[in-house]
Amino acid sequence: MVDLSFIIGGPQGGGVESAGQIALKAFVVKGYNVLGTREYHSNIMGAHSYYHVRVRDGPARALRTPVDLVVAIDAESVLTHINDVREGGYLVYDLDSVETDATKIASMEPSLRSRLRRFFESINMKPTVGSAVKVLEERGVRTVGLPLKDMLKKVSETLGAPIASIAKTVNVIGLTAGLYTLGVGLEYIVKAVEAQFGRRPKILAPNVTAARVAFEFMEWNFGSMKELPDGPHRGRVRMVASGNEVVAMAKIVGGLTFETFYPITPASDEAFYIEENKYVELGELSRRLGLDRLPIVVLQTEDEISAINMAIGAAVAGARAATSTSGPGFSLMNEAISMAVEMEAPVVVTLWMRAGPSTGIATRTGQQDLLHAIFSGHGDTPKIVVASGDHVEAFYDAIKAFNWAEMFQTPVIHLLDKYLASTITVLDEWDLDVSRISINRGLRVESPPEGYKRYEVTDNGISPFAPLGTTTMVASSLEHDEYGFASEDPVDREAMVEKRLRKFETMAKSIPEEEKLSVHGDPDARVTIVSFGSTKQPIISAMEELEREGVRVKFLQLRILSPFPSKTVSEILDNSDLIIGVEANSMGQLAFLVRAHTGIEVGHLIQKFNARPFYDVEIVYGVKRVLSEGARRVVVSGGA
Amino acid sequence: MEAVIVKRSSGGLGCFNCANWLPHVHYPFAGYCTVWGEVTFEDYYCSKHSMMSVDADRFYWCASCRVRLTREEASTHWVQGHRVVRGAYVDPDVRDEIYEG
Numbered sequence: 001m002v003d004l005s006f007i008i009g010g011p012q013g014g015g016v017e018s019a020g021q022i023a024l025k026a027f028v029v030k031g032y033n034v035l036g037t038r039e040y041h042s043n044i045m046g047a048h049s050y051y052h053v054r055v056r057d058g059p060a061r062a063l064r065t066p067v068d069l070v071v072a073i074d075a076e077s078v079l080t081h082i083n084d085v086r087e088g089g090y091l092v093y094d095l096d097s098v099e100t101d102a103t104k105i106a107s108m109e110p111s112l113r114s115r116l117r118r119f120f121e122s123i124n125m126k127p128t129v130g131s132a133v134k135v136l137e138e139r140g141v142r143t144v145g146l147p148l149k150d151m152l153k154k155v156s157e158t159l160g161a162p163i164a165s166i167a168k169t170v171n172v173i174g175l176t177a178g179l180y181t182l183g184v185g186l187e188y189i190v191k192a193v194e195a196q197f198g199r200r201p202k203i204l205a206p207n208v209t210a211a212r213v214a215f216e217f218m219e220w221n222f223g224s225m226k227e228l229p230d231g232p233h234r235g236r237v238r239m240v241a242s243g244n245e246v247v248a249m250a251k252i253v254g255g256l257t258f259e260t261f262y263p264i265t266p267a268s269d270e271a272f273y274i275e276e277n278k279y280v281e282l283g284e285l286s287r288r289l290g291l292d293r294l295p296i297v298v299l300q301t302e303d304e305i306s307a308i309n310m311a312i313g314a315a316v317a318g319a320r321a322a323t324s325t326s327g328p329g330f331s332l333m334n335e336a337i338s339m340a341v342e343m344e345a346p347v348v349v350t351l352w353m354r355a356g357p358s359t360g361i362a363t364r365t366g367q368q369d370l371l372h373a374i375f376s377g378h379g380d381t382p383k384i385v386v387a388s389g390d391h392v393e394a395f396y397d398a399i400k401a402f403n404w405a406e407m408f409q410t411p412v413i414h415l416l417d418k419y420l421a422s423t424i425t426v427l428d429e430w431d432l433d434v435s436r437i438s439i440n441r442g443l444r445v446e447s448p449p450e451g452y453k454r455y456e457v458t459d460n461g462i463s464p465f466a467p468l469g470t471t472t473m474v475a476s477s478l479e480h481d482e483y484g485f486a487s488e489d490p491v492d493r494e495a496m497v498e499k500r501l502r503k504f505e506t507m508a509k510s511i512p513e514e515e516k517l518s519v520h521g522d523p524d525a526r527v528t529i530v531s532f533g534s535t536k537q538p539i540i541s542a543m544e545e546l547e548r549e550g551v552r553v554k555f556l557q558l559r560i561l562s563p564f565p566s567k568t569v570s571e572i573l574d575n576s577d578l579i580i581g582v583e584a585n586s587m588g589q590l591a592f593l594v595r596a597h598t599g600i601e602v603g604h605l606i607q608k609f610n611a612r613p614f615y616d617v618e619i620v621y622g623v624k625r626v627l628s629e630g631a632r633r634v635v636v637s638g639g640a
Numbered sequence: 641m642e643a644v645i646v647k648r649s650s651g652g653l654g655c656f657n658c659a660n661w662l663p664h665v666h667y668p669f670a671g672y673c674t675v676w677g678e679v680t681f682e683d684y685y686c687s688k689h690s691m692m693s694v695d696a697d698r699f700y701w702c703a704s705c706r707v708r709l710t711r712e713e714a715s716t717h718w719v720q721g722h723r724v725v726r727g728a729y730v731d732p733d734v735r736d737e738i739y740e741g
């Protein structure tokens with residue numbers, strides 16, 4: 001069984017991004033499943049950032065530490081990840097950095113600097129890279145010092161030309177040395193470098209040379225490489241994509257025609273991807289229009305208030321419309337969510353959660369906006385909130401979100417997070433199968449009849465939807481009669497509130513139970529994990545490990561959080577002896593919802609709120625602590 | 641130009657203390673020579689060498705602290721032995737490596 005983890009660390013903006021992607025591609029070419037995420041600082045270029053990767057022949061579901069390899073391009077990375085390499089693993093570092101003292105590294109967080117100083121003081125050593133290397137060697141880590149500067153010179157000399165991109169080339173040198181220790185041969189690395197820079201010859205040539213120089217260095221010093229056998233997917237054409245990209249693809253194939261955004265981490269990349277790929281083939285329609293393709297409108301607005309209001313306007317006018325944001329932006333959208341409910345506007349809000357409150361840690365992950373999403377908007381504001389567990393779910397959910405928005409003429413909030421946004425995984429063609437999903441635009445009337453009532457009172461609460469402009473009609477934020485005209489009449493008011501409530505019941509009844517929740521693992525297990533969102537794959541990975549140790553657990557994954565599937569959740573939880581919540585927030589927001597809807601207490605919580613994603617080993621640890629000592633609350637803290 | 645780049649520093653002079661040289665913002669052992677218009681290394685030397693000093697009223701870059709400095713600030717860093725230069729070199733493709741926020 002192949003199960004490798006590694007970290008590539010370096011200064012933000014200093015080439016770690018390319019190196020991480022090259023590493024992922026090298027393993028994909030080699031036939032393995034990969035999962036990789038980037039951790040980076042929100043506002044300091046040069047601050048420590050890293051790529052964290054897991055490679056398996058089976059599914060790569062979660063990250064973990066300790067890792068088998070840390071490639072530390074700079075001094076800060078060696079010191080930051082001093083506790084992350086396992087015994088027998090490798091550290092690749094820059095030989096010229098050994099003298100560097102933690103107290104002199106300008107970009108290092110002061111708290112980490114103090115922790116390092118205290119640690120090295122306690123063992124009577126200076127807090128330098130050299131000391132760290134010594135400590136690691138004593139712990140059984142194998143260290144590889146690279147003369148990075150000389151190697152870069154050699155690349156330049158071999159090439160007979162100056163280096164075009166110092167950062168990328170330095171990183172490819174470090175990465176190649178690292179991949180050698182894992183048994184990835186030069187041909188795979190070169191293929192991955194070509195896949196990364198193939199369209200840019202000025203960058204490609206020095207990086208291919210860099211890989212050669214680094215590989216030769218390793219062979220010269222450590223002998224010929226022990227080759228890792230090819231993985232089970234060797235030779236297959238597969239796709240690597242981030243969560244941002246997968247959601248963007250889904251929106252495009254899901255019929256999006258209008259997307260607004262105001263730039264915010266980790267949402268912007270989604271809009272950028274749509275912008276880059278916004279031309280949609282028109283097929284049949286093209287003959288009529290005399291065009292073969294049309295762009296999706298992607299609009300960067302002046303703020304989030306404008307972003308959602310424009311999207312609502314487009315939705316009411318009949319476009320498939322969405323906006324994309326994260327917590328702070330969603331706060332600004334709150335008033336408009338309420339208006340969308342009042343106007344029955346089919347708008348989709350893609351909400352990429354990150355670590356709040358406030359701007360908090362803008363580039364790190366968390367699941368703190370569940371209640372924010374559920375309770376967004378003032379007044380009684382029934383709406384759909386759907387949370388995706390992984391890339392594949394995110395793809396289908398993004399399309400379904402449009403269907404639901406139009407079927408039920410309601411705002412739909414699609415809940416995702418920074419971890420999914422920036423995590424890259426490998427996907428097969430059949431993972432994102434458009435034929436598995438149809439586009440349902442709901443009850444639409446393109447030519448409304450005489451006397452058309454936009455808000456006609458119906459049994460299921462759904463009125464026929466005519467796009468604004470197809471007849472004389474009113475859509476506003478005010479309470480209204482069936483035509484949409486403002487009305488404060490108590491009978492009209494009650495009828496409209498009841499209609500919206502009936503519509504909410506219709507949503508609850510129409511969405512199949514299997515789309516609202518999933519049960520993973522042994523359905524008869526007496527221990528139940530309850531969670532939502534991106535914890536899904538880490539939990540499943542943890543369950544696989546627990547099962548090997550004879551611990552039987554099932555996992556109730558909530559996918560639709562509003563309307564809440566109370567009855568099924570009650571049934572499942574009533575049949576459990578022990579309920580463990582797993583949440584990346586401190587308040588137990590899902591546990592709160594479960595209690596509110598079912599009266600059932602989630603008695604134990606495994607939580608992580610250091611703004612880094614859950615590792616599978618942390619969930620294994622948490623479950624064991626709950627089972628062995630009945631721990632009520634286990635807080636796990638992995639990640640640098 | 642009859643001058644050439646020599647690939648080792650000479651008599652305590654090198655790109656590292658040359659006013660024409662901008663060390664890379666992240667990897668200051670390499671950098672950009674504004675005279676030759678290409679990437680060179682800190683221990684290279686050429687006949688166009690011009691000794692780095694902090695005197696003109698302009699902005700400077702401290703490679704030790706990774707911070708941009710005014711002339712007064714630069715003098716303080718300079719006397720403390722920090723690596724003060726005229727500016728830092730950023731790769732032309734740096735945008736690939738950073739994310740919008």
Ligand SMILES: [Zn+2]
Nearest residue numbers: 685686688689
């Ligand atoms: Zn020179």
Ligand SMILES: [Zn+2]
Nearest residue numbers: 702705717722
């Ligand atoms: Zn300084």
